[in-house]
C-alpha cells in the first residue's frame with residue numbers, strides 16, 4: 001500500500017502499476033514523494049540554484065568550499081551539501097571538459113554513485129525499458145569518463161561498467177523533469193528543466209494517453225518538500241482502476257506518442273485513445289491536415305516535442321465528429337489553452353467539506369482556471 005490511495009500490482013503486459021486502493025475524488029492528492037536522487041539538468045545551470053535544495057538563487061549565495069562551482073542558499077543547505085562525487089568532479093572544472101551531450105548523464109551518474117547502498121538498491125529495483133541507449137549515453141564511454149573524473153579512492157564499492165549501464169537505464173525509464181518556471185514567450189519544446197529526479201513510488205505509474213492523474217512540482221515553494229512530486233487525480237477514480245499519468249504533453253499526435261513510447265520506454269501504446277487514433281488516415285494523423293508531415297522530434301526532456309508533433313486543438317485531425325474524436329471532452333477540460341503551454345489542468349484538492357474545488361491548476365504554467373471556464377460546467381463525465 002502506498003499512502004492510503006494507491007496499491008502496487010503486477011499488470012499483464014505492463015509490469016508493475018499503481019491501482020486506486022479506494023475511490024479517489026477529483027483533485028485529490030494521491031501521492032507526495034521526495035526524490036531518491038535529484039541532479040542538475042545541465043552543468044551551466046548549477047550556479048543559478050542552490051545545490052542542496054534546488055531553489056533559485058536570488059540573494060548572494062555561499063559557494064561550496066570544496067568545489068567552488070556549486071552554491072548554497074543558507075547555512076542549513078551548506079551543511080547538507082551536495083553529492084560528494086559530483087563535488088569532486090566539479091572541482092577544478094574537470095566536468096566542464098566533458099562534451100555537452102555527456103554532461104547530463106554524467107551529472108546523473110555522479111549523483112547516483114554518491115547514494116548510500118540502500119538507496120542505490122532501491123534505484124536498481126526499478127524497471128528499465130529494454131531499449132538501446134541513445135548514442136550520447138553509451139555506457140562504456142560514460143564509465144570511462146567517470147573513472148577520469150573521480151579520484152579512485154572515492155569510487156564506491158561495486159563501481160563497474162555493468163552497474164553504470166544499469167543505472168543509466170534506470171534513469172532513462174524513471175526520471176521526471178523538474179522544470180524551470182514557465183516562460184510564455186518560449187515554445188513548449190524549449191522550456192528548460194532545472195533538474196531531473198527519480199521518485200521510486202511515482203515511477204511505478206504507467207502511461208496512458210488519456211491519463212486520470214498528473215504530477216506537479218513546485219521547486220521554488222518556501223518550506224520543506226519543494227522538490228517533492230505531487231500527483232493529483234484529474235477526475236474521480238473508482239477503486240481498483242489503474243492510476244496513470246502521461247509521460248509527455250497530452251497534445252502530441254499519435255505517431256509521435258507511439259515513437260517516443262517505443263524508443264524510450266519499449267512499448268507500443270494500446271490505450272483507448274491510441275486505438276481510436278490508429279484508425280485515422282495518415283492525413284488525419286498529420287498536424288491537423290496542413291500538409292506538413294515532418295516526422296522529426298526534438299531531442300527532448302520530458303514533455304518536449306517538436307511543434308510538428310502537436311495536435312493544434314481538440315479534435316484536430318480527427319475529422320470532427322463525436323465518433324471520430326470521442327475524446328474531445330478530455331482536451332477541452334484538461335488541456336491548458338494558455339498560449340503554447342498545453343500542460344494538464346487538474347482540479348485543486350476538494351474543499352474541507354468534501355465538495356470539488358471547481359478550480360483547475362495547470363501543471364506547466366501554473367494558470368488557475370474556474371470550472372465554468374474549463375468546460376460546460378457539468379459533472380465530470382470522465383470518471384472511471
Ligand SMILES: C[S@@+](CC[C@H](N)C(=O)[O-])C[C@H]1O[C@@H](n2cnc3c(N)ncnc32)[C@H](O)[C@@H]1O
Pocket residue numbers: 013014015016017126127128129173174203204205206207208264265266267268269270
Ligand atoms: C516508469 S516505468 C512504469 C512502471 C513499470 N511498469 C514497473 O514495472 O515498474 C515505465 C515502464 O512501464 C511500462 N509501461 C508503462 N506504461 C505502459 C503501458 N501503457 N503499456 C505497457 N507498458 C507500459 C514500460 O515497460 C515502461 O518502460
